[in-house]
Amino acid sequence: MLEFLPDIISSLTNPINLLLMCAGVIAGIIVGALPGLTATMALALLLPFTFTMQADTSLITLGGLYIGGIYGGCISAILINTPGTPSAIATTFDGYPMTKKGKATQALIAAAVSSGIGGVIGGLALLFLTPLLATLALRFGPPEYFWIAMLGLTMIATLSSGSMLKGLMGGAVGLLISTIGISPVGGESRYTFGFSPLQAGLELIVILIAFFCIPEVIGMIESKIKQKKNKEVKKERGVARKLFFYIIKRPILVIRSSIIGIITGIIPGAGGNVAALLSYDAAVRFSKDKKEFGKGKVDGVVASEASNNAEVGGSLVPLLSLGIPGAPPAAIILGALMMQGIRPGPDLLEEHSGLVYTFLVAFIVANVVMLIFGLMGSRYVGKVISLPVYYLAPSIVFLTIVGSYAIRNNFLDVALMIGFGLLAYVMKKVGFNPAPIVLGLILGPIAERGLAQSMLMAKASGNTFELFFTRPISVVLIALCILSIVGPLLSTIFRSKSKIDEEIQG
Amino acid sequence: MQRVNHDIVSSIIFIFVAAFALWETRGLSEMSYVFPRTAGIILLVCSIIFFIKSIIKKEDKKAFDDINKRKVMVMSLGMIGYLIVIGLVGFLIASIIYIWAFCFYLQRDEKEKSNKSKMLHAGITAFGVSIFFFVLFKFVFAVPLPPGIFFGG
Amino acid sequence: MKTKWLALVFVLCGLFVLGACANSAGSTEDPEDYPSKKITYSIPFDPGGQSDVEARRQQPYLEEALGQSVVIQYKPGGGGSVGWTELVDKDPDGYFLSGMNIPHIILQPLSNDDTGYETEDIVPVAIVQATPIGIAVSKDSDINSLADLVEKAKANPGSVTAAGSGTYSGHHLAFLQLQDLAGVEMQYIPFDGAAPSVQAFLGGNTEVLFANSSDLVKYAKDMKILAIGSEETFKPLPDVPTIKAEGYDMTAGIDRGVAVPPGTDPAIIAKLEKAFLDILDEPGVMDEMYAEGFEPKKMGHDAAVEYIATKKEQYSRILEEVKGN
Incomplete structure (x- = not known):
C-alpha cells in the first residue's frame, strides 16, 4: 500500500477533490435528512455528472455522498421520529425521546460523533481487512440469511415495550405484510387482490414514515390542554466536548456496534437498517440499566449510528473484492466504476x-x-423542533407526502402511507408499538428467501438437518438466537430467586 | 356505562386478519405459501391467547380518553382530503391549500392572536414551505412530484 | 366559520375549472414537430442496474439526435412490472419511453394473471443489446463440459443445484429449456437478482450457475463456463461453445430495448427507432458494450414485434409444460 502513498497524497491534496468531497458530504446529509430521498437516489442523480470526471474524483464525490446520506438519516429520525433513510430506524428509538425531553442537540451531537467514529472504523476495516472479510461474505448462504433474520426477530423481546404478546403479534403482522407482492422464490403474486401495483410489494420507507411519523404528528396536536411553548431546546455550553468524552469512555459500545455494522454490511442483502437494529439490541442486552433504553438514552443513539455508518465501509467490501455490491448505494458506485x-x-x-x-x-x-x-450543523438544526406545533405539524405532513411519493414515483404509495399511518396511530393507542411491526417488515423478506432457498437446497441434498443446523456460521447464529431468547428469562429467574433469598435472609 | 374493551376488540380483529391471510394462501405453490402461512399461524395463535387473556383479565383501559378527539378527527380527515386534492389539482396547489388551512386551524387555541395575523402567518408558511420544497425537489433533485388530473404538477 | 368553508369550496371549484381548461388545450401535435418538449425515459428497475447503465450511455446521444432533453426516471418494483404497467397507461405521444427487457415482458403476463399489462400493449421501438445467458460451474468442479453436467444430472436426478436470478425469469426459462432438451432433472434455486445468485454460487451454495454474459466475463477466472446461449460464438468469450454447438437446440438471453405506449404514431416510432439504432454506430459504443460483456444488437420496430411474438409462442409452450406437470 505504501508505494501508492504519493498517488494518494496528490489526489487528496487536489483542491477539486477536496471541494467535491465536502460538497458530496453536505449534499448527502441534506438528502439523507429528507424522508423519501435516499442515498441511493442521490447517488443515481449524481452518476451522470461523474462521467466526465477523473476516476478518483468521481469515486471520492460519490463516496462522500454515500457517507453523508447515511448519516443524514439520523437528523429526521431524532427530530421528527422519521428515519430519513431506513438505516436510521433504530436511531428513532432513543433519539426521538431525547428530543421530547428537550435534548435534541445532544442527540444530534451524539449521532454525529458516533457516526464519524463508526465510519472511520468501517473505513479502516475496508482498508486493511478487505480480503479477509470477502471470504467471510462468501460464507453467507441461504441458511445463514435465515438465521440472521431469526436473530433479528428475537429483538421483539427488546422492542415490545409492555406486552410481549402484543410484540409478537405485531411482529407477525409485519412478516405478513412483507409477503405482499410477488413471492421471491415461488414467483406467484400474493395478497394483491388482482391489483397489479401491489405486485411490487410495500415500500419499506413508505411504511416507516407511516408507522413512525404519522402517529407522532397526530400525537403533537391531540392533547386537550393548550400546548405550552413547545419543548424549548435547552442551551448548554460544551455539550459537544462532554458527549465526545462520554462516547470515548465507552469504547466497547462503539467498537461492538461498529463490528456488527461491518459484518452486516459485508452480507449483501442486509443493509444499514438491519445493522443498526442488531447493534441497538446488543446495546440493550449488555447494558446494566436496560429500563432506560427507549426513553432517551444516549447509548441507544450511539449504538445505532456507529453501526449504520460502519456498515457503509462493510458494504463496499464485497464490491471492491468480488464486484458484488453489498447494498443498493454500493450498486450505484459499481455503475460509476463501469x-x-x-x-x-x-x-x-x-x-x-x-x-x-x-x-x-x-x-x-x-x-x-x-x-x-455534523457537529457544526447540530447547533442549528436542533432549533427546528422549537417551532410552534401549528407550523410544524402541517409541514411535516407535507414532507411525508413528498417523501412517500418520491421514493418510487407512485401515488399509491402516498395513499398507503396515509392509510397505514392512521392505522398505526390507532394501534399505538391500544398498545401495539410500531417497532415490532416494522422489524417484521424489514426482516420478513430476508427470512423468507433464506427459508425457501434453504428448503430447495435441502431437497436437492436430501438432508435438511445438516443444512440448517450444522454450517459453522449458522451454529454461531443459532447460539446467539438461543442466548437472546433464554438470556432474559434466566436473568428474571435469577433475579426473582435472589429476591426470595433476600426475603429468607431478611 | 360499560366500556368496550380495546384488547378484546383488537384481538378479534387480529384473529380475522390471520384467518384471512391463511385463507388467501390457498392455491399457492409450496415455495410461495410456506412463509406467509407460518407467519399467519403465529399471528392466529398469539391473537387467540391474547383474546383469552383479555377476557380473563379485563382491564378497563381508556385508550382514547385523554385526547382531543375532534382535533384528531379533523387532522386525519385533513390528510385524506389532502390526498384527494393532490389527485385533482396536483401537488403544489394542494400543498399550499393544505398547509394554509391547517396552520390556521391548529392556531385556534392561540387566543392572543388576531384572526387576521393567524391567516397571514399560515399563508406565509404555506407558500414558503411548499414552494421551497417544490423547487428543491423538482429542479435541484429532479424528483417528479405527484401531478393532478387537472394540473401538471 | 361556515363562510370560510364555503370560501374554500368555492376556491377549489375555481381551480377545477381552471385546471380543466389548461388540460384541454394543445393535446394534439403534428408528428412532424416531434419532439418539441422534454422526453421522459423511464427505467423500470433500480438506479445503478444494467438497464440504467445502458440508458445513461444512450442519454447524451439521444439528446443530440432528438434535440430535446431526455430525463431518466426510475419506477422499480415487481421485476419491472410496475414500470411497464405505468407505460401502457401513458399517453401515446412519444414523450414517455420505457426501458424494455425480453423475456420479462413476455413471462410476467404469462405467469401471473394480475400483471397490469399485456405483452402486446408494449410497443417496441428498438432492441439495442443482448445479454446471452451462460452456464457455469465452479473452478474446481469435476464437470468440464455441458455433456458432463448432463451426465451427472442423469445419474443423480434432482440433486444438482443451479442458481439463477428469479422465478419465471430468463434464467429460469433457460434452465427449464435445458432440462427439457437434455431430459434431466435438476434443482433450480432462484435468487433475487444476478448479483446475489453469483455470490451464492461463488460461496459454494450451488453447483451450477445460470448467469448473464456480463457477469461471466467479470468472473471468467473464478469459474468454468460450460456453454453460452448466444446464436454464434460470443465475442468476449471466444473459447466458450454455444449451447447449440453442444447439441441442445436453444438460445438463451436477455434482450434490452426501449418501448412506447400502445397507439403511438408510426412516424414518432420511426424517429425514435432511428435515434436509438444510430447510437450503435457512434464510435466506441460497440466496443464498450463488448468490454462490459454485452452483445450489441440492432433490431428495429418491425423486427422486434416479430421477435417478441416468436419468443412468446416459444415460452408459452415451455410454461404450459411446466405447469401441466
Whole structure:
C-alpha cells in the first residue's frame, strides 16, 4: 500500500477533490435528512455528472455522498421520529425521546460523533481487512440469511415495550405484510387482490414514515390542554466536548456496534437498517440499566449510528473484492466504476490498486469531514423542533407526502402511507408499538428467501438437518438466537430467586 | 356505562386478519405459501391467547380518553382530503391549500392572536414551505412530484 | 366559520375549472414537430442496474439526435412490472419511453394473471443489446463440459443445484429449456437478482450457475463456463461453445430495448427507432458494450414485434409444460 502513498497524497491534496468531497458530504446529509430521498437516489442523480470526471474524483464525490446520506438519516429520525433513510430506524428509538425531553442537540451531537467514529472504523476495516472479510461474505448462504433474520426477530423481546404478546403479534403482522407482492422464490403474486401495483410489494420507507411519523404528528396536536411553548431546546455550553468524552469512555459500545455494522454490511442483502437494529439490541442486552433504553438514552443513539455508518465501509467490501455490491448505494458506485471503464470484479484490487487505495483513504477522510459538518450543523438544526406545533405539524405532513411519493414515483404509495399511518396511530393507542411491526417488515423478506432457498437446497441434498443446523456460521447464529431468547428469562429467574433469598435472609 | 374493551376488540380483529391471510394462501405453490402461512399461524395463535387473556383479565383501559378527539378527527380527515386534492389539482396547489388551512386551524387555541395575523402567518408558511420544497425537489433533485388530473404538477 | 368553508369550496371549484381548461388545450401535435418538449425515459428497475447503465450511455446521444432533453426516471418494483404497467397507461405521444427487457415482458403476463399489462400493449421501438445467458460451474468442479453436467444430472436426478436470478425469469426459462432438451432433472434455486445468485454460487451454495454474459466475463477466472446461449460464438468469450454447438437446440438471453405506449404514431416510432439504432454506430459504443460483456444488437420496430411474438409462442409452450406437470 505504501508505494501508492504519493498517488494518494496528490489526489487528496487536489483542491477539486477536496471541494467535491465536502460538497458530496453536505449534499448527502441534506438528502439523507429528507424522508423519501435516499442515498441511493442521490447517488443515481449524481452518476451522470461523474462521467466526465477523473476516476478518483468521481469515486471520492460519490463516496462522500454515500457517507453523508447515511448519516443524514439520523437528523429526521431524532427530530421528527422519521428515519430519513431506513438505516436510521433504530436511531428513532432513543433519539426521538431525547428530543421530547428537550435534548435534541445532544442527540444530534451524539449521532454525529458516533457516526464519524463508526465510519472511520468501517473505513479502516475496508482498508486493511478487505480480503479477509470477502471470504467471510462468501460464507453467507441461504441458511445463514435465515438465521440472521431469526436473530433479528428475537429483538421483539427488546422492542415490545409492555406486552410481549402484543410484540409478537405485531411482529407477525409485519412478516405478513412483507409477503405482499410477488413471492421471491415461488414467483406467484400474493395478497394483491388482482391489483397489479401491489405486485411490487410495500415500500419499506413508505411504511416507516407511516408507522413512525404519522402517529407522532397526530400525537403533537391531540392533547386537550393548550400546548405550552413547545419543548424549548435547552442551551448548554460544551455539550459537544462532554458527549465526545462520554462516547470515548465507552469504547466497547462503539467498537461492538461498529463490528456488527461491518459484518452486516459485508452480507449483501442486509443493509444499514438491519445493522443498526442488531447493534441497538446488543446495546440493550449488555447494558446494566436496560429500563432506560427507549426513553432517551444516549447509548441507544450511539449504538445505532456507529453501526449504520460502519456498515457503509462493510458494504463496499464485497464490491471492491468480488464486484458484488453489498447494498443498493454500493450498486450505484459499481455503475460509476463501469462508466469509467473499470470493471469491478475479483481483479479490481490488483488492476487498479492506486485508485482503490486513494478511494479508501478518501473514504476515511470523508467520515471525518462528515463528523465536523455534523457537529457544526447540530447547533442549528436542533432549533427546528422549537417551532410552534401549528407550523410544524402541517409541514411535516407535507414532507411525508413528498417523501412517500418520491421514493418510487407512485401515488399509491402516498395513499398507503396515509392509510397505514392512521392505522398505526390507532394501534399505538391500544398498545401495539410500531417497532415490532416494522422489524417484521424489514426482516420478513430476508427470512423468507433464506427459508425457501434453504428448503430447495435441502431437497436437492436430501438432508435438511445438516443444512440448517450444522454450517459453522449458522451454529454461531443459532447460539446467539438461543442466548437472546433464554438470556432474559434466566436473568428474571435469577433475579426473582435472589429476591426470595433476600426475603429468607431478611 | 360499560366500556368496550380495546384488547378484546383488537384481538378479534387480529384473529380475522390471520384467518384471512391463511385463507388467501390457498392455491399457492409450496415455495410461495410456506412463509406467509407460518407467519399467519403465529399471528392466529398469539391473537387467540391474547383474546383469552383479555377476557380473563379485563382491564378497563381508556385508550382514547385523554385526547382531543375532534382535533384528531379533523387532522386525519385533513390528510385524506389532502390526498384527494393532490389527485385533482396536483401537488403544489394542494400543498399550499393544505398547509394554509391547517396552520390556521391548529392556531385556534392561540387566543392572543388576531384572526387576521393567524391567516397571514399560515399563508406565509404555506407558500414558503411548499414552494421551497417544490423547487428543491423538482429542479435541484429532479424528483417528479405527484401531478393532478387537472394540473401538471 | 361556515363562510370560510364555503370560501374554500368555492376556491377549489375555481381551480377545477381552471385546471380543466389548461388540460384541454394543445393535446394534439403534428408528428412532424416531434419532439418539441422534454422526453421522459423511464427505467423500470433500480438506479445503478444494467438497464440504467445502458440508458445513461444512450442519454447524451439521444439528446443530440432528438434535440430535446431526455430525463431518466426510475419506477422499480415487481421485476419491472410496475414500470411497464405505468407505460401502457401513458399517453401515446412519444414523450414517455420505457426501458424494455425480453423475456420479462413476455413471462410476467404469462405467469401471473394480475400483471397490469399485456405483452402486446408494449410497443417496441428498438432492441439495442443482448445479454446471452451462460452456464457455469465452479473452478474446481469435476464437470468440464455441458455433456458432463448432463451426465451427472442423469445419474443423480434432482440433486444438482443451479442458481439463477428469479422465478419465471430468463434464467429460469433457460434452465427449464435445458432440462427439457437434455431430459434431466435438476434443482433450480432462484435468487433475487444476478448479483446475489453469483455470490451464492461463488460461496459454494450451488453447483451450477445460470448467469448473464456480463457477469461471466467479470468472473471468467473464478469459474468454468460450460456453454453460452448466444446464436454464434460470443465475442468476449471466444473459447466458450454455444449451447447449440453442444447439441441442445436453444438460445438463451436477455434482450434490452426501449418501448412506447400502445397507439403511438408510426412516424414518432420511426424517429425514435432511428435515434436509438444510430447510437450503435457512434464510435466506441460497440466496443464498450463488448468490454462490459454485452452483445450489441440492432433490431428495429418491425423486427422486434416479430421477435417478441416468436419468443412468446416459444415460452408459452415451455410454461404450459411446466405447469401441466
